[in-house]
Each structure stands twice: as structure tokens, then as C-alpha cells.
Amino acid sequence: MSASLEQSFVKQLQENQNIIHKICRLYTSGDDEHKDLFQEITIQLWKAFPKFRGDSKFSTWAYRVALNTAITLYRKSKRSIATTEYDTTKHFFKAEDYNYEEEEQLKLLYKAVYQLNDIEKALVFMYLEDKNYEEIAETLGISEVNARVKMNRIKGKLKKILNP
């Protein structure tokens, strides 16, 4: 692949890397694994890049490939099976808006999201990213109605985990 293509890819990925980091955060439970999945997603994105026509935003195209990699292509190591106490909220709060109660709730929420399966996590991710149900359904390859129903069930499931 040509050097200019490589340059364009690296630049766009560097600018849009946060969306990949968010997926890594949802699907892994430690820094090493996060880096590992980030690398695999980068490789898959690079492999698929020649087919990227630019008719959608790079970030939209990238998050789909990234989700696919996390759900289907990435081989989870044994480390990820054991749920480690990975403090996912450690970056959330800046000193000036620190709120103890919210932080505790967020910790619980993250723990609950971790208990969801890979597909449910994908739905949650797209919900958090404000994707509409048409896009969620298309990304997963299910019908829009069923995506909506499933999302409501997940909300119910999270509520149950948080308020047993």
C-alpha cells in the first residue's frame, strides 16, 4: 500500500483515536489488554482502509470495524476472563466537579456494564455515542424493532443489577 495512503490513515486514526479507546475500555479490563485490543483494531482498520471510500465519516467507519474486532476477531486472553478490579472511573472526574455520590454510582454502573455480554455492550456503546436505532440495527445486522426492544431490556437489566 502506498506511502500517502499510509500517511492519511495514520493521521485520521490519530485524530479519531478516542472512539477506539472507548471501545477498548468497554471490552477489556486492564491497561495491557486495552493496548492489545487497540493494536488489533488498528491492524484491522488498516487492512480495511483501502475499501474506505470516504462517503461516511472516518470515525463512523472506524467504530464499526472496531466493534467487529472486539466482538468477533479479538482473541481474549485468560486475563480478561477473570474480572479484575479495574477502576474505569479513575479518569472521569476533574478536581473542580468532584461529586462523591455520582462517582460511587458511576463505579457501580461500570461494574454492571462489565457484566453484560459482548453484544449488549455493543448496544450500550452505540447508545452512549448517540447512534440512532437504524444505525445500531444495521451495525449489528438485526432489525430496528428488535434493537429497540433489546436496548430496553438492557436498561432493565442494568436497573436490576444496580438496585437488587
Added chain:
Amino acid sequence: MEELDLLKKHWKKDESSFEQVSEKQIYKMIHKSSSSIVKWIFIISIVEFLFWSVLSFCMKDGEVMRQFDAYHVEHIMTPFMIIGYVGLAYFFFQFYLNYRKITATDNVQKLINTILKTRKKVHQYVWFNIIYAVCSAVIVLFIQFNHDERIIEMIEMSEKNNSTVLIYAIYIGITILFLSIFIAFIWLFYRLIYGILLKQLYKNYQELKKIDY
């Protein structure tokens, strides 16, 4: 506020909290090799194809085959071997076509489906080989009973002692025993390798199917 909306509020703020990867690091990453499930399936499948091909080539030059040349049973062996090679070519081509179809830009369900289809083709190839091995054993037994002088002699002797059934039983029994060990070994191998590799994939596939029905 709904639980997820609280998370959403912070999700947006979270953008700046990730340790940023530099362009230099990304350059390095894209030149590294993938360790995806698809790559592993591809490597294992190539090893499988090589294993079965080497096995059939080895048998071609084996003592049994040399013996068979002397029996002049080419009219049975040649078509049988051609079926074997046509099978190998067909399955390899199909496997390669399916493998090419795997693309991370598909939707999740389609991608898992394509991966499982690719895997299924290799699986069918294994079954083809097992059935081929069973048929070979039957043909070899049939030819030996009709052409191997030692066996013919033994059968003639046993006819005098009224123990023909026993001779047939011993020969067929030994063949079945070896075939069973062979099939059990292959079955175990597959359960182990693909059980580990595809467990998560099947689980996610079932989950998607469950949502859609």
C-alpha cells in the same frame, strides 16, 4: 435520571482522559501482524489441508500401495484417487473463496456468519476425509480378500476347519478398531482446538439470533 443517561453524561466528558497514541506508534502498529481468530482459523486450516495431503501422498508410496500395483486393480484405485484429489481441490477452493469474503466492515451478524461458514467448509473437508478413509478401508479389505495370497490361503485352510467366519471377523474387527481410534483422535483434536477458538464466537452469534427471533 436513567442509569445509562448518567453514564452518557460522563461518557462525553471522557474524551480527554485517554492516554494518546502518537502517529509514530500507529505506524509501528500497522506493521505488526494480526493475531485475530480469523488468522488462527486460516493457519490451522492450512495445516489441516497439508496434513491430509501429505498423508495421502505418503500412503501412495507405501508398501500396501506397492502390493496393490501387483494385483492390477487400477480400475478401482485410480477413480478412487481421482475422487480424493478432486475433493481436495474443491474444498480448498471453497475455503479460500469464503476466507476472502471475511471483512471487518460487514455488520456483526454477517461477519460472524462468514467466519462460521469458512470454518464449516473445513469441517466438511474433515468429514470428507473420514468417510474417504472408511471407504478406503472397505476397498482395501475387499481387494485383500480377493487378491492377497496369504489371506486366500488362510481362508481356504479355515474352510477346512470351519473357522472362516472367525478369520473374517478378526480382519474386519482389526480394521474397525484402527478406524475407531483414528476417528476418535480426530474428533478429540477438533473439539479441543475449535472448542477453545470458537466458543466466544458461537456465543455472540447465538445472542444475535436470540435478539432477532
